[in-house]
Amino acid sequence: MKRAYNFNAGPSALPLPVLQRAQEELLNFQNTGMSVMELSHRSKEYDEVHNKAKQLLRKLMNIPDTHDILFLQGGASLQFSMVPMNLLHEGKVANYVLTGAWSEKALKEAKKIGETHVAASSKEANYTHIPALEHIQLSERTAYLHITSNNTIFGTQWHEFPDLPVDLIADMSSDILSREVDVKKFALIYAGAQKNLGPSGVTVVIIRKDLLENIPDHLPTMLNYNTYSSSNSLYNTPPTFAIYMLSLVLEWVDEQGGISIIEKRNKEKADILYRCIDESKGFYSPHAEKGSRSFMNVTFTLPNDELTKTFLAEAKERGFVGLAGHRSVGGCRASIYNAVPLEACEALADFMREFQQRFI
Incomplete structure (x- = not known):
């Protein structure tokens, strides 16, 4: 079968060996007589898939023990709201660098939660470039600085990250796993899976554990990062097939x-x-x-x-x-x-x- 040259922006191409492996295992995963899609998320077989995905991601990205790995749903778009709901505390200001449509959307959601500030922007240049690091102007009482590491619509990417005395948060949906990144520099990284991680359906959040201690108690259960951290992302039924595909993609990256x-x-x-x-x-x-x-x-x-x-x-x-x-x-x-x-x-x-x- 001739495969298309797939340049879709997302959902996007998946490695052929991953698709073939999923095809082979689709009807009978590890001799269970069931597909991964049919397994209970509380079963031993699925538990191994779930934890393997976390272990491989930690290994490949060199994620330190100071950070937890969470599997959520709702895509990066839900994270536009969850980040400020969890981390924009009263009296603090969320800082955003605008580099394209997705950072604009992230800012729009944060404005609904609390006080915000545009620390830098290239909007006036139709987002043809990433603002110079020295042009980033933080507000007083900064809660965090949010960036979008790669901008799919305009084709721009951060090649050097800010090194400032504030918590750095990055939407890495479109370039996570594509290059080496020092995770220690980030308080939180989030990414929808449908570019480099796997199919759509699962969202990966990498969060520094100390941030979890100050999350407000009044948040809805499913919008609180602690819910996922304390339950190994198994509080409710996770997107099991998407996480299985994520684990296969991570295996493929490791094999490369x-x-x-x-x-x-x-x-x-x-x-x-x-x-x-x-x-x-x-x-x-x-x-x-x-x-x-x-x-x-x-x-x-x-x-x-x-x-x-x-x-x-x-x-x-x-x-x-x-x-x-x-x-x-x-x-x-x-x-x-x-x-x-x-x-x-x-x-x-x-x-x-x-x-x-x-x-x-």
């Missing part, structure tokens, strides 16, 4: 040689596409400035809308899926998450050069 190898491969993939764009003499125009370019989402435009439509139509005929830019910015976007193979990026670059020669 870990995150350092994945990071090297991701940079190679991005370089192939950015080189093609830069050598096109303006036929393809990148949205992101060079110092802020994402290794996960390569965004670019063509000379006009008609050419863009032709490009996307021909690309689809050639088996390239998901190249249309986000509806809010248009143009094109190649999302090259961990499971997108190098060969797909090489094939896309070849098509882009061929297309340019025909329409230059």
Whole structure:
């Protein structure tokens, strides 16, 4: 069976060996006579899947014992509310750096909970870059500083993180597990799974344990991080199949040689596409400035809308899926998450050069 070149922004490509393994085990997981989807979340067999996912994530990301790993639902969008509900205490101010649509949405939810402050923003430049670290201006009484590590819509990414005397929180939904990160620098990391971790349905939260001690008691049970920490994320039925798929993806990353190898491969993939764009003499125009370019989402435009439509139509005929830019910015976007193979990026670059020669 011929597989598509999948450049979808999310849900996105999954490693073929992971899909094949899930296919093999779908009807009879570990001789239980049941699918993982049918197992009780209180069973020994599922318990092993659940804990293996946590153990592999801790190993691969080098997560210290000071931090807990939680499995939640609701995607990153629910975390936009849960973060301030749990961590924005009375008299404190939540600080946000605006680098795109998702950080704007995170700020919008925080405003409903308490006092907020925009510590830096590149909105005036249509989010073409990540603000310089020295331009971050914290408020007084800062509760935390929130960033979005990678911006899928605009194709920008933080390549250096703030090092300030406040708790740093990051939405890493679209670049978690794609590069080595010093988890100790972060008070909390959250990520929807549907980019690099697995299918949609599970959200990973990595939280420094001391933060749990000061969470307000009045929060609804299912919106309190302590509920998940104290129950090993098994207070109610978790998204068991999504966590199973997460564990398989983590196994695959481990088999590849870990995150350092994945990071090297991701940079190679991005370089192939950015080189093609830069050598096109303006036929393809990148949205992101060079110092802020994402290794996960390569965004670019063509000379006009008609050419863009032709490009996307021909690309689809050639088996390239998901190249249309986000509806809010248009143009094109190649999302090259961990499971997108190098060969797909090489094939896309070849098509882009061929297309340019025909329409230059």
